[in-house]
Amino acid sequence: MNSSILKPIKLLLRDVLAEGLFLSEISDPSKRAIGKLTVVTFHRVLPENLRQQYPYPGICVTPEELRWFCIFFNNYFTPGSLTNTYQRWQEDEQPKKPFLAITFDDGQLDNLQYGLPVLDEFDFKATFYIPTLNIDEASILWHDRIGYCAFAARSSSEKIMQKTLELAQPYGIPVKPTSAFENHIIQHSKRISPEKRKQFIEVLEGMLKTSHPAWGRLMDWNEIRLIHQQGHEIGSHSMTHALMPQCNDQELKYETAESKRRLEAELNTQIASFCYPNGDYDARSVDAVRKAGYTNAVTTQWGKNQSEQSNFQLKRCDVNTFNNWNRKQQLSAARFALRLSGLQPGL
Ligand SMILES: [Zn+2]
Structure with missing residues (x-):
């Protein structure tokens, strides 16, 4: 069957x-x-x-x-x-x-x-x-920053997704996705050192020109x-x-x-x-x-x-x-x- x-x-x-x-x-x-x-x-x-x-x-x-x-x-x-x-x-x-x-x-x-x-x-x-x-x-969480980038890449084109993976490779993230695209990027990002991860996020945001949506922010102190x-x-x-x-x-x-x-x-x-x-x-x-x-x-x-x-x-x-x-x-x-x-x- x-x-x-x-x-x-x-x-x-x-x-x-x-x-x-x-x-x-x-x-x-x-x-x-x-x-x-x-x-x-x-x-x-x-x-x-x-x-x-x-x-x-x-x-x-x-x-x-x-x-x-x-x-x-x-x-x-x-x-x-x-x-x-x-x-x-x-x-x-x-x-x-x-x-x-x-x-x-x-x-x-x-x-x-x-x-x-x-x-x-x-x-x-x-x-x-x-x-x-x-x-x-007033910043958003690092895993959300990575997530919005990965989401933007996947919503864009196969070519951009491939480019993202190539960009991620020097940070130890496998080029061949081992799970769904966003999940692959975030799960492997967790295993790299905080300094390398910070660099990776900046490079990623620079390439994809992403920022978080207005509804994606955290609360402020008054809230x-x-x-x-x-x-x-x-x-x-x-x-x-x-x-x-x-x-x-x-x-x-x-x-x-x-x-x-x-x-x-x-x-x-x-x-x-x-x-x-x-x-x-x-x-x-x-x-x-x-x-x-x-x-x-x-x-x-x-x-x-x-x-x-x-x-x-x-x-x-x-x-x-x-x-x-x-x-x-x-x-x-x-x-x-x-x-x-x-x-x-x-x-
Ligand atoms: Zn948490």
């Missing part, structure tokens, strides 16, 4: 399994999360027309999709910000529905424009992780203060969105302690939570976060937290619309419940 016949059968079987487990309550999110702390991760909230212009659509939800996820959270969990739910969970508070912390990484303007109104509808509080130096400099004043938690996402294992001791101190100091000075509050950029961390990064005075830190390792989980290595469940579609390309509570259940993480 060829794959065009197999694919719909596979999708059907996957849905039948998800729906069967959901209806029989085996994958019931409330039951499977009892006594555990579930933390969900969002990045960008963009209307569909803008999502289509963003290089990494997999890390975007539309406002309508965010509403769908909030309804799901409301049905099965007691949602809140990270440090608040973490403390209540640690104190062994047992709400009717298990705790769930909602987190947003990167401090994108769209979080305020499109995400906050949806959270307000449910009166949910969340934690927003901010890359501090980018806010000070971050507004979110904080509304009862949401602000956490640190480092100074420069550095990949922590690549940093020397001095840089680790800068990325953790200095970002805490800047946030506390701007917001006049204690900053308790840290989020490892790209989810990359090692023993030295954990140590730096602890020494800087944070009380908890989140990773991108998938899963729910049990009581023995280290407070500086909290697991999270990344929320991706497309992973939770059923075969009709609609968000499916049964599919999302199965993913959260951990029964079959690959599904």
